Amino acid sequence: MESSLTTLLCALFPARFSFDACEESPRIMLRDLAAREFNAFLWISLIAITALLISEVFKLLRLWRKGKWIPGPPCPSFHGHGSLISRENLTDVLSESHENYGSVVKLWLGPTQLLVSIKDPNLIKEMLFKAADKLPLTGRAFRLAFGRSSLFASSFDKVQKRREALMTNLSERLLVRANVIPGKVVECIMERIQKSMAKGSVDCRMVSQHMAFTILGTTLFGDPFLAWSKASVYEELLMMIAKDACFWASYNVTPFWKRGFWKYQQLCTKLKRLTQDIIQQCRRSCKIFHCMDDDHCNETAGTGKNASYGASYCSDGVIPENFFFHEFKGHMNEREDEPSSNIMGMMFHGCLTTTGLINNILMRLVTHPEIQDKIYTEITLAQKDSMTPVEQNVDKMLLLLATVYESARLLPAGPLLQRCSLDHVYGGMGSIVGEKITHLIEYCTNQSLPLILVCASGGAHMQEENLNLETGATIPAGALLVVPVQLLQKDGSSWGSDAGEFNPYRFLSKTRKRSNLVNTSFSEQTTDLEEGTFVLNDPNENAAFLPFGSGIRSCVGQKFVIQVVATFFASLLKHYEIKLPAQAQSNEKPKKNNCGFQLLPSTEIVFLSRSS
Ligand code: HEM
Structure with missing residues (x-):
């Protein structure tokens, strides 16, 4: 056996093994061979690592060289501006830099971290159309909390198909449902609010959160959500997860050694279980409804009446399983998605952002009662033309829609939009930028500013490339791109001299001079809405929206x-007047922060039934 192995080795590697060696023990020869192979492996590894390091150094040198051409404040030290930017002053620093250095400015957050901020609306439009990947932190936060998902991932390639499917679904199916959000949802919410209002008033933020949660839950899960006994636990869990999600995601290596992390994971597991529970409820009641629906249809076939509203909810097929699995068949990559991760992601993102929007609308309505009165008039007029009592006809409520746009403009979901190149995220960027963003989140939470983290850059086709803008500006691959949304949305050059004020009429223009969108001043706004002399402008026509x-x-x-929130407010304002408590009415007006941006007073509000 030994001799045949020796002969084989000599035959296979004649150059390596001399005839004498073949005479020796094959064990020595094998050891020799292993040593040589191991050496070769070490050399190859060394060469590969060196090549990798050199290419990284080249990328870094390229980043430094290209970054040099972008204007921006000089670095105070080798560590850049990172240590000078705090949670409070990021928008201020960007505002000052733009004032001094133009619409594209750079800030070195560290020796390898280049942040490029763009403030010119047209450049932003171009950048956001070309750049496609989000900061890994965003995807990691969703993945850690809800599991792998192909909807809230960082890479555009992963989310592209799912995005398209969801977009079609939301606009075609849910838009129809959104228009008929039943008074039932408002009733259910108001029942709870009335209980909390026993002491006189309610906290606006808490009410907004509950409204957002109920509206979204009902739209995604249908009527069974309203009767679900665990809904308030679900809401509480979502908010607890929201508080910590970015903090745990900001670790580059998942911190399994931290006890807090395991507690957080327990919350996420509970949320998953509850999501499964509501899905089961939906399925069960859908079966019942389907039976009822069949009976009902048989009964009503002769009379031609529609089936009950609840039944139509189910037969619409908006229960999650249909919605996310059946509907997206063919689009779905099962390996990418863990069960319910997309539903939880949508509830999470939707609740946080919609809470901010509703809170803002409520505060604008109580601080501008004259607008609230006009919207009420508009609602009663639109109802006259309505075919059914549940249909809200919000398309005719132009001032209401304009109020929704204006509230979204004045307090956007986040102070920054971000894009980055996933292939070029240098070692520390995840954690250091992550830490900065974590601070930003804390700041937004303290200031009651809603925040969405989004970040990205060119899809697979351009991840290795610089981003060339039409103006000739080049953003080097590896830079983190940000759009200071807050600055942009109070910018006088895009919104006029009253950019920081609440003026929904900026989204309405008179039929005679439609183009005069931004310049519609308060003095001109007295024209009666009843006369129908206004048209609503598409807010997206303004690149700064x-x-x-x-x-x-x-x-x-x-x-x-926008449709669902407007419909909800149409139902709410029809039955309730929203006011500040009597003692607060004189002094509660929005305050301004350093950038001149309106911050809402954290305040209590009251709901007065119009029927009483
Ligand atoms: C007032 C409510 C909302 C606001 C202010 C808001 C705002 C935003 C913003 C700013 C982004 C990032 C956009 C960018 O980087 O260019 C985003 C992303 C997203 N939003 Fe919303 N959102 C809201 C509600 C919703 C709802 C209700 C849904 C779904 C039911 C939704 C689904 C999404 C999805 C799927 C993305 C990720 C898109 C991607 O990564 O490609 N949003 N949202």
Whole structure:
């Protein structure tokens, strides 16, 4: 046996093994061979690692060289501006830099971290259409909390198909449902609010959160959500997860050694179980409804009446399983998606952002009672033309829709939109930028500013490339791109001299001079809405309108959420007047922060039934 192995080795490697060696023990020869192979492996590894390091150094040198041409404040030290930017002053620093250095500015956050901020609306539009990947932190936060998902991932390639499917679904199916959000939802919410209002008033933020949660839950899960006994636990869990999600995601290596992390994971597991529970409920009641629906249809076939509303909810097929699995068949990559991860992601993102929007609308309505009165008039007029009592006809409520747009403009979901190149995220960027963003989140939470984290850059086709803008500006691959949405949305050059004020009429123009969108001043607004002399302008016509982002990674839910929130307010304002408590009425007006942006007073509100 030994001799045949020796002969084989000599035959296979005649150059390596001399005839004498073949005479020796094959064990020595094998050891020799292993040593040689191991050496070769070490050399190859060394060469590969060196090549990798050299290519990284070249990328870094390229980043430094290209970054040099972008204007921006000089670095105070080798570590850049990172240590000078705090949670409070990021928008201020960007505002000052733009004032001094123009519409594209750079800030070195560290020796390998280049942040490029763009403030010119047209450049932003171009950038957001070309750049496609989001900061890994965003995807990691969703993945850690809800599991792998192909809807809220960082890479555009992963989300592209799912985005398209959801967009079609939301705009075609849910838009129809959104228009008929039943008084039942408002009733259910108001029942709870009335209980909390026993002491006189309610906290606006808490009410908004509950409204957003109920509206979204009912729209995604249908009527069974309203009767679901665990809904308030679900809401509480979502908010607890929202508080910590970015913090745990900001670790480059998942912190399994931290006890807090395991507690957080327990919350996420509970949420998953509850999501499964509501899905089961939906399925069960859908079966019942289907039976009822059949009977009902048989009964009503002669009379030609529609089936009950609840039944139509189910037969619409908006229960999650149909919605996310059956509907998206063919689009879905089962390996990418863990069960319910997309539903939880949508509830999470939708609740946080919609809470901010509703809170803002409520505060604008109580601080501008004259607008609230006009909207009420508009609602009663539109109802006259309505075919059914549940249909709200919000398309005719122009001032209401304009109020929704204006509220979104004044307090966008986040102070920054971000894009980055996933292939070029240098070692520390995940954690250091992550830490900065974590601070930003804390800041937004303290200031009651809603925040969405979004970040991205060119899809697979351009991840290795610089981003060339039409103006000739080049953003080097590896830079983190940000759009300071807050600055942009109070910018006088895009919104006129009253950019920081609440003026929904800026989205309405008189039929005679439609183009005069921004210049519609308060003095001109007295024209009666009843005369129908206003038309609503598409807010996206103004490139500086970015509360839902823009371009290939913009918010999928924009149309849907505007419709659903407007419909909800139409139902709410029809029955209730919203006011500040008597003692607060004289002094509660929005305050301004350093950038001149309106911050809402954290306040209590009251709901007065119109029928009493
Ligand atoms: C007031 C409510 C909302 C606001 C202010 C809002 C805002 C945003 C923003 C700013 C982005 C990032 C856009 C960008 O980077 O260009 C985003 C992304 C997204 N939004 Fe919303 N959103 C809201 C509600 C919703 C709802 C209700 C849904 C779904 C039912 C939704 C689905 C999405 C999805 C799927 C993305 C990720 C798109 C991607 O990564 O490609 N949003 N949203």
